[in-house]
Each structure stands twice: as structure tokens, then as C-alpha cells.
Amino acid sequence: MLFNSLTFAIFLPIVFLLYWFVFHRNMRLQNLFVVVASYVFYGWWDWRFLFLIIFTTACSYESGLLTKQYSIQKNGISKTKFVLTANIIINLAILGLFKYYNFFVESFVDMFAVWGVALQSKTLNIILPVGISFYTFQALSYSIDVYKKKIDATRDITAFAAYIGFFPLLVAGPIERATNLLPQFLKPRTFDYNTAADGMRQILWGLFKKIVIADNCAVFVNQVFDSYQIQSGSTLLVAAVLFTFQIYGDFSGYSDIAIGVSRLFGISAIRNFNFPYFSRDIAEFWRRWHISLTTWFRDYVYIPLGGSRVPKWKVVRNTFVIFLVSGFWHGANWTYISWGAFHAVLFLPLILLNKNRKYTNSVAEGKLLPSVKEFSQMALTFLLVAIGWIIFRADTISDALKYIGKIFSTSLFSLPHIPGTILDSYLPKTDYFLVLAAIPLMIVVEWLMRNKQHGLQLDSIKSTAVKWLIYLVLLFLIWTSGGVAGAFIYFQF
Numbered sequence: 001m002l003f004n005s006l007t008f009a010i011f012l013p014i015v016f017l018l019y020w021f022v023f024h025r026n027m028r029l030q031n032l033f034v035v036v037a038s039y040v041f042y043g044w045w046d047w048r049f050l051f052l053i054i055f056t057t058a059c060s061y062e063s064g065l066l067t068k069q070y071s072i073q074k075n076g077i078s079k080t081k082f083v084l085t086a087n088i089i090i091n092l093a094i095l096g097l098f099k100y101y102n103f104f105v106e107s108f109v110d111m112f113a114v115w116g117v118a119l120q121s122k123t124l125n126i127i128l129p130v131g132i133s134f135y136t137f138q139a140l141s142y143s144i145d146v147y148k149k150k151i152d153a154t155r156d157i158t159a160f161a162a163y164i165g166f167f168p169l170l171v172a173g174p175i176e177r178a179t180n181l182l183p184q185f186l187k188p189r190t191f192d193y194n195t196a197a198d199g200m201r202q203i204l205w206g207l208f209k210k211i212v213i214a215d216n217c218a219v220f221v222n223q224v225f226d227s228y229q230i231q232s233g234s235t236l237l238v239a240a241v242l243f244t245f246q247i248y249g250d251f252s253g254y255s256d257i258a259i260g261v262s263r264l265f266g267i268s269a270i271r272n273f274n275f276p277y278f279s280r281d282i283a284e285f286w287r288r289w290h291i292s293l294t295t296w297f298r299d300y301v302y303i304p305l306g307g308s309r310v311p312k313w314k315v316v317r318n319t320f321v322i323f324l325v326s327g328f329w330h331g332a333n334w335t336y337i338s339w340g341a342f343h344a345v346l347f348l349p350l351i352l353l354n355k356n357r358k359y360t361n362s363v364a365e366g367k368l369l370p371s372v373k374e375f376s377q378m379a380l381t382f383l384l385v386a387i388g389w390i391i392f393r394a395d396t397i398s399d400a401l402k403y404i405g406k407i408f409s410t411s412l413f414s415l416p417h418i419p420g421t422i423l424d425s426y427l428p429k430t431d432y433f434l435v436l437a438a439i440p441l442m443i444v445v446e447w448l449m450r451n452k453q454h455g456l457q458l459d460s461i462k463s464t465a466v467k468w469l470i471y472l473v474l475l476f477l478i479w480t481s482g483g484v485a486g487a488f489i490y491f492q493f
Contacts, residue, residue: 001044002488003257004210011041016264020191025478027188031158034185038167043132049129052429056091057164060139063087064146064153064160066396084147088140095136098126103332113430125273131171133329137296140180144300151179159185168261172254172488174272174292181269185366189266198457199263199473206256206457208474210488212481213442214249216435217242219424225393233412243393244386245439247485249488251290256454277385277443280347280377283356285385293329297322316352322343323347328412330392335400346384362451 001008015037021031043050064084070079123487142163145151154160163182169175224231224239231239243365255272262269276288286294298307305318320341350356364370371377387404394400446455454475456468 003039003254003261004207007044012261012264014237019265024191025449027036028156028158028492030189031156031162031185031325034162034167035158038162038165038170041167042165042170045130045249046127052094052129052132053135053170053372056094056139057134059090060143061154061157061160061162063274064156065144067143067146067151079145084143087143091136092139095132096200098128098132100332101126109299114456131232135164137175137293138169138178141175141296141300142182145178153184154182154186156186157315158190166267167264168258168265168292170266172251173290174255174258174270175293175296176270181267184267186404191266198459199260201456202256202260202263204474205454206253206258206469207478208253208438209249209256209442210253212249212438212477213245213435214253214489217246217249220435221246221393224401228399228406231406232413232414232416233407233409234405234416237412238416240386240390240403240407242435244382244389245442246279246390247389247489248273249442253487261456267286269451270378275446278378278447279381279384280349280359280363280448281355281381282343282384283350284359285345285381286347286359293326297326301325316348319351325349325479334397335391338397338400339388342388342391343370348386361417365451376431398445434477 001010015033019030019033019037023033039050041051042053063086063261066083067080070083071077073079109387132463142151142160146153159182162185163176163178166176166181169181194266221239221243224235225243228236228239252273259272261268270292272290273291274288274291279288280287302318302322304322306314308315310318323340323344325340327336327343328340330336330339347356364372390403391397391400394403440456449455449457456470458470461467
């Protein structure tokens with residue numbers, strides 16, 4: 001079930017009304033209703049994969065109880081390690097089978113083919129379950145945190161199932177931590193009008209970014225990437241820039257909707273984006289982009305490897321490990337791993353010069369406009385990120401290199417295709433100009449709101465009339481947008 005679908009527009013108010021007006025008097029029933037609603041939401045796509053969520057939930061729940069039981073026994077440390085290791089292996093094995101089996105088989109065969117050895121292989125016709133990486137990592141964080149005694153193992157299976165399967169976060173995050181989300185299902189929740197109203201504004205802003213910006217950009221971007229061989233360097237550059245906004249509008253839009261919907265149910269979810277395209281270097285970008293994943297790898301991979309409290313060469317090693325793993329997490333393709341390696345290389349000078357924590361405050365803090373230096377830093381960071389997105393978006397590494405090479409050819413100085421020429425076959429003129437207007441609008445709004453939680457947090461505007469004018473303009477743009485509504489990009493991860 002898609003957030004940007006009519007089905008969800010019917011589903012959400014029904015669940016909201018039942019949650020607050022029918023099941024609100026009994027917390028356990030309310031949690032059970034959350035589980036049922038979440039499974040309906042997920043099963044709408046393919047009910048068979050509900051068994052995977054249930055199995056993951058059962059394994060991690062039992063892992064927590066066994067860890068707690070053995071931790072109080074004499075000489076129980078080895079048993080708790082065994083339980084944790086077993087649960088990690090089980091969950092990663094399921095993830096590996098569905099997401100990476102064919103990749104490993106094909107890569108193994110290709111490796112031998114380089115040496116002239118032809119191997120017979122058999123791949124599997126496997127459907128990748130939507131959101132499997134997200135809820136698997138969420139389940140693993142619980143097991144690890146119980147083992148580290150950051151949270152007590154729960155015996156409330158219903159609350160735990162709600163934690164794993166909570167429908168707003170189920171298929172594309174944010175990746176929640178048990179320390180934040182689980183306790184919220186273990187205590188009664190009360191409806192707060194102001195929180196719900198701001199949640200609705202966040203949903204509206206997310207829909208604007210997804211439907212008006214991402215879906216319209218996708219039409220042009222897909223056509224250009226599919227035919228990059230015959231496009232000019234200037235057209236390829238425009239497509240790369242538009243994909244940079246497409247993936248941001250799509251994924252941050254999803255996160256805004258997910259967090260906003262969670263707030264309607266009295267649940268506070270972790271922030272996932274903090275206006276990343278206003279970053280002054282790559283390190284700041286990664287503190288602002290997909291925050292729930294980067295902090296997950298920081299806490300469960302980077303720090304256990306020694307983090308930054310080790311010799312410099314190990315810090316470099318640890319950085320490359322988390323970027324390569326992060327790239328691999330995104331999918332079974334060498335382009336994702338190369339994308340991770342690309343960002344690790346960009347990160348390297350900052351580590352060696354001890355400047356990776358240089359920018360932790362908001363850009364142009366206390367000022368309306370950035371300085372020339374700040375603007376130049378943001379522009380350079382944006383350009384580097386856009387090049388990385390080309391690698392991420394391309395089908396193969398070869399395609400990515402050819403695409404980038406053609407951008408930096410002499411055809412870069414030609415005019416890109418615009419409405420009235422080849423672009424007419426890609427995107428109606430009205431929608432093209434809508435994108436050209438919507439992207440600057442998003443940039444301006446988010447720049448003004450860069451110290452807020454989301455782009456439509458209008459608490460500084462006192463006039464109700466002005467607020468409603470903004471809402472109506474956004475609703476009008478969403479309604480008139482001609483983009484083809486599609487699944488969110490990160491569903492495939």
C-alpha cells in the first residue's frame with residue numbers, strides 16, 4: 001500500500017478513528033490493533049511475506065528473553081553471546097537469501113570467467129520483500145541493545161510486534177531503535193491536537209516533495225538515463241541534477257509522511273533527514289542524510305570496530321568498512337558498493353585533516369543568506385553528491401563512468417534539450433515548468449526552515465489565513481501535478 005495512493009487515503013482515517021475512539025481505553029488492544037492494521041498495510045502488497053515479518057519478530061523476541069534469562073545466570077555470558085549471534089545469523093541469512101543470493105552467485109561465476117573458467121550456476125527467481133532491510137535492522141537493534149543492557153527485554157509480545165511492524169515505518173523507515181520506539185508501545189498514549197496538526201503539515205510537505213517534485217523529475221530522469229548514449233553532456237548534467245532532487249524528494253518525502261503519520265498515533269519517530277543539500281562538506285552531508293541508517297552503522301559497526309579512538313589508519317579502515325557496507329545494504333549491485341566507496345574516498349581527506357566534525361551547526365546560523373564561502377562549499381558538496389548519485393542510479397559501473405565522462409565532454413557546452421524539442425516526448429511542458437518552479441520553492445522553504453524539524457513547521461507564522469494559503473497552494477500543486485505516481489525509490493532496498 002503506497003502513501004501516495006487512494007487506498008491509503010481511505011485506510012489511514014479508518015485506522016486513525018478506530019485507534020483513538022474504539023481501542024484507546026485498553027493499551028494492549030490498541031497495540032494489537034496496530035499490529036493487525038500494520039499487517040493489512042504490508043499484506044496489501046503480498047500477504048505471503050507477512051510470514052517473514054512474523055518469523056523475524058518471533059526470533060528477535062525470543063532472543064531478548066533468552067538473553068535476559070542467561071544474563072542473570074552464573075557464567076551465562078557465553079550463552080548470551082550465542083543467542084545474540086544466532087539471532088543475527090538467522091536474520092542476516094534471510095536478508096541475504098532474498099536480497100543477495102543471485103548477486104553472490106553471479107559475481108562468483110563472473111570472477112572465474114575472467115580466468116577463462118566457465119562455471120554453471122543456478123540463480124533463483126526470488127521476489128525481494130518490500131522493506132526487508134528496514135525491519136531486519138530494526139529487529140537486530142533490539143537484540144543487540146538487550147545484549148548490551150541498553151534496554152530491558154520485554155515480555156509483551158504484542159507491543160514488540162507493534163515495534164517491529166508499525167506500518168508508517170515498516171517498508172522504508174526511518175529505522176527505529178528499540179530504546180526509542182518500543183517504550184512508546186509499553187505505555188498508554190494520549191491524543192495531542194498540536195502534535196497531530198503538525199504531523200498533518202509534515203505529511204503534506206512530504207506529499208509535495210514526492211508527488212510534485214520526485215514523480216515529475218522521474219519522467220525526465222528515467223528517459224535520459226535509459227538513452228544516455230545519445231544525449232548531450234548538458235542534458236546529462238540536467239538529468240543528474242534532477243535525479244539528485246528526485247531521490248531527495250522521494251526518500252525524504254517518504255520519511256516526512258512516515259514521521260507525520262506516526263505523530264497522528266501519538267508515536268514519535270526518529271528524524272531521518274536534516275536538509276542535507278545545505279551541507280558544507282561530505283561529512284556534514286552524511287550527518288544529515290538518512291540519519292537513521294548512518295547512526296545505525298555508526299553504533300553497531302563503526303564503534304565496535306574501534307570508531308575514532310584508534311590509530312588513524314584504523315579510522316580510515318573503519319570509515320571504508322561502513323561506507324562499503326552502507327552501499328551494499330542498498331542493493332545487490334556493484335554500483336551501490338562503488339557509490340559507497342566513492343563517498344569513502346571523499347571522506348578520506350576530512351579524516352586525515354581532522355575536519356570531519358568541523359560543521360555541526362546549521363549553515364548561515366542567525367543570518368538570512370549564506371556567505372560567499374558557505375555558498376561555494378554547499379555548491380561543491382552538492383556537485384560531488386550529484387556525481388555519486390549518477391553511480392548510484394546507473395545500471396552498471398561502466399554505464400556510470402560513460403555517463404560521467406560524457407558530461408565532461410565538449411557537448412557540456414551545448415544547450416540541453418528543452419520543451420519544444422526532444423523533451424516534449426519526455427514530459428509535458430506544463431509539468432516541466434512545474435518542476436522548475438517547485439524545486440526552487442522547496443529550496444527556499446527548506447532554507448527558511450533549516451533550523452526546524454521539517455519544511456512546513458510554521459509555528460513562527462501567527463496568521464491563520466497565511467497558513468491556510470500555504471496549505472491550499474501546496475494542495476493545488478499536488479492535485480494538478482502530472483507526474484506518474486509510483487512506488488517510493490527506497491522500497492527496493
